[in-house]
Amino acid sequence: MVELLAPAGDFEALKAAVLNGADAVYLGGKEFSARQEAGNFDKNEIVNAIKFCHAYGVKVYVTLNTLIKDEEMERALEYASFLYEQGADALIIQDYGLLKLLKENIPDFEIHASTQMSVNNLEGVNFLYSQGVKRVVLPRELSLKEIEYIAKNTQAEIEVFVHGALCISFSGQCLFSSILGGRSGNRGRCAQPCRMLYSFDGDKKYILSPKDLSTIDCIDKIVKAGVKSLKIEGRMKRPEYVATVVSAYRKAIDGIADEKDKEDVVKIFNRGGFTSAYLFDNIGPEMMSYENPKNWGVYLGKVVGKKGKFIYIKLERDLNIGDGIEVFGKGVGVPVNTIYDEKGAEIKKGQKGEIVKIYFEKAQIGDIIYKTLDIKLIEKARKSYEGKDVKKVPLLGRFKATLNGMEFEVEGSKKVKVTMDGVEKAISKPTTKERIIEALSKTGDTPFYFENIDVFIEDNLMIPISKLNAIRRQAIDELLDKIQGKRDKVNINISFKNKEFKVIPKIVVKTGRMDVALASLKSGADLVFFGSDLRIDKGDIENLLEYKEKVFPHFPDVIIEEYDFYKDKAKRLYALGFKKALCGNLGLYKDLIDIGYEVYLDKSFNILNSFSTLFLENEASYLSHELNMGELKNLISNTDRKTMVFVYGRTRLMISRHCIIGSSKGYFKKSCPNACESKIHYIKDRLGEKFLVVTDYYCRSHIYNSKKTIMLEHIKDLLNLNADYWILEFLEEDKDQVESIVYAYKDALLRGINKDFSLSKKAKEILEINKNNITKGHFYRGIL
Template structure:
């Protein structure tokens, strides 16, 4: 049976999910959660959440899906030990180093790989499974066919998102919020810059990065038929009423009971101009996006046909009731409906076709009105988890009372889990004996517990006396014992780990990353030590296959570079890698987990690129790798501490226009109104820009598979800070070139080479080339996170 998995940002949302039919919930704790602005659960609340959910045969998964620094690993492990001991069914994680330590220290705890791990290929899923992950949450960019291929060819359980907000970027690979505002999505503090307004190429103002929410209600059975294990609803930041409505609708859809009213309710509770199937059925182009408004739209109500002061007449296209909320579309003005008049008469509700007069300031004739809140829907949702008739779980009871032995109550749920309570034997009655009916009456007073007795078998002597307090005690204790057994507490294990220190006193070499042949030549001419060539296959770069192969043949310092996102052409890339290997090339820089698995199996010594989010030394040690590029979100102190704790080679990026995100959506073509099938390739061979409210321009470049790559408005450059850079003791500093010219690249490599040579002599003054580089970049430099880091 496929699992319906619901979000719960607080206890009210958890109840809403469970009581409306969720098979499992995922929650975040106050510690290490990727939704730090949700209500979240402290440790006592997590214990109570497990207790409540398990009573309803509902599983609980806890998210620890953030990147972890070295100094946080032990705390995170002990927190995981608490979760395991509290009976949590699985832990959802992002950090690959944390995964390694979990398998070593809590091998019995079920681990799910968060979508933040960016698993989007069969190889990646199988690698994670081999590393001890039971379930993988796939990237939301995959099609039904791509998901089906993975599901049919892996032993791992597959979880897919079926409803809720979408990131425009591949999750786990977005640095937009982090680098422009210091709030990291990888640390649970995303400021959602994708929901801001931008101007594309100084012409088109819109919410260019804001997708509609995903909905699969109408084709959920197609997803189920592929054999996925779990259907995930997004929304830990949403209200409990939202959770109730959406979970209820999906439960009905899975059981074949979905109605058009359910679909309308889901739309009313939250949508951004309708819904999208995202990439499940192929690219939707402009239809996927909510260009006009990034927030909840509600549902279309009608148009203003008359304005009388602060009151308006609306020709209704939908029902309107007192208590609803309405809004003027595009004006961010609205009001609660406190009264309605139809034909001059006060009414509680008005119907489609009526002209309803309501209070609404700021409206003009012809304005479009949306219903932003439906009072009846909210009331119905609240009733489902706070009303008098909320769902309870049937249990079976056996009551035993004989004068010759202790009095017992056994309770059992449908899964066969038992709770028991015992007290002293009954007494001989002085007057009236206790009747079977009275015993049953007291036992049935299950009150605030999640249970009711479907049947009670009473085995008793006829002439006995039992007080009401004794019977109530037995009922309470038996149910408490049942809840204890259902919770499946295991006890907390104290964990200790020791991270070795390695005494490193080295000056770095220079590594270059580029996708351009002319930059390879410039970098080698200027004296760099190694070049990683390839990457994202951007349209601004050459796509000449023979030219690419010749570069590897002719230069023994050049190694292939593979990007973090590879959805299309994976087989061709593997074939290409084997050809490069045949030239004697034995090293590669790779950001893609699935391709890493292939490369390492085929004899490459692989360095891990930014796609692996190396945030701690354990992440480097999790793989058989040569080393890796450390996260751009670590500051100098954190980088130095990480480097001290690993024997692997470490690479630190000190120059380049940092990539903020990769999107499978063609931002340029879609923003121009182009849909699924036809696109005039307006993005071809050129760099576009989106400009924010502060006037910062972020380059947007597409690749040959129509993915969009957005880069920082400023260029990271640490040439003034060679004292700090060289004292980190990293093996390499990385210069990442995008659209620089030959002369730009030559100057940059020369400047950093001179900086290292001078640092070796304890000279940290600026050479002419270093000064020239600073002058060239004047006003366009960022120090990234080197001196701030992220929380």
């Protein structure tokens, strides 16, 4: 049976999800959650959430899906052990180091791999399953055919998103918010720069803002594909949203959703309609909400007149007092507090086809008005999880009282029996069965109601109402405790491996261009990782066979339909004598190991702690761009594996399966003139910063920082890290610039080893040329 998985940003949303038909909910705690701006749950609330959900037979998955620093890891493990002990059904995680420690410390805890892990092919899914991961959440970028292929060829459970906001970037591979403002999406603090206005060739629009995903019309196809869980996004959304969307998808799964349910989903939140994303095709511009990145609501009508601060609207749908309305595209709106008919008489409701007068000072004749809040829908949603008529769980009760005391047995999904004294001989009026049933049936705001209570009581007994209330409360509390599913306490053991020796770092270049590779070697680079599917890169590593002791293949981060191509290429290159490789993809990693490569892990593995360097067999790990100097030094000292740090180049901010250039320019697919071929494009933000956009041969977009990281002035700090490799990444530089830059770093390194931290003439020239285009990234600021 397929699972409907719903978001819960707070307890009200959790109730909304459960009472509208969710089979499971996912929620976050106050720490280590990828939605830090949601209300989230403290420890006591998590316990109550587990009790509430388990009472309804609903599972609880807790998100611990952020990257974790070394100094936080013990606290994260203690939090995970708390969740396990309290009966949480599964943990959703992103961090590879945490996965390693969880399997060592709490091996029975069910683990789900977050979409933030960026596992985008069958091989990656199967590898995680072999490491003890029960379920993998696939990227939103996959097609239905790709999902079906994975689901039907793995023992792992597969979870897919079916509704809610889309990231334009592959999740886990976006540093846009992090690099620009220090708010890391990998730490749950994304500032959503993708929802900002950008210009491309002078055309300003919301280039990076997709519509929300909706699959309510094709749920049957997704279920047929073999997925285990259908996930609704929305831990930042209000409870009314959760109630409305969960209810509609519950009905869709059960085959009873109608047009009214689908209309409600549109009304509660949409960004100019919905998209099926990449499920059936890469639809390019049709996926995007170029005009407005926020909730559009539904079209209400046009302003046909204005008098003072009041406007006249020709209604295309009903309008109620309490609705919220907005001028499309202007970001100004008002609540509807009073409605007048065309003649000025106050009315309770405006109906489709009528002209009504309402207060809206900032609206003008000709403006298009949207209804962004439908009060009737909000009231309907609230009614589903508030008030007296909400769904409750039936219980059976058996009550027995004698002069020696009373017992109350309560049975639901579990059974408890409570005994208590307090029974007395009646002096005048004995307590009746009816009075006992009335007192015991008052379950209040608990999840339960009594379907039936059998009562046996000896004659002529009196039981105080306070005692009946007490035994009822105790029985229900004990039932909730039993339903909670507490587990035995676990002991956490965590220790670091120490790197006690000093190293002399090697200069490593990462490129996909032949001229850059040769220029790097000429200037003294110790290693070159060569390979790229970017259209601007030219060259084949097979032409560098004579340098196979210094040049090694690089395999990309996202590998989907091209998997067999890269696997075959890896086999061919190994046979030619290339024995080492830089790998960015978890699925291909396993094949590279099996082929016999010594594997270097690329930065796409998001290595933020020393335990992540130990999770996979590797020659060295490229450490995250999100670590500052102190954190880098700490991590490097805490592992006995080799490490690589970034010292020059443009940080890639995101990778997207969406073709930004073709979609934005109005041509796409068959009509595409390959404008991106061998050319870098730029998008510009409101501050005038220009971000490089490069496409690959699979029409994915790679966006790079507007500024270059250049660390030539900080060689002393770099040496103090004790990293094994310094990485220089080249993108648009010509071979002469590459020669100068590699030489400058090589020279600075040799000087630094001799305690000479002065800058060479070449280094000064590089800094001068780039003086308005330099960043230190996170080296001195880091992320929260």
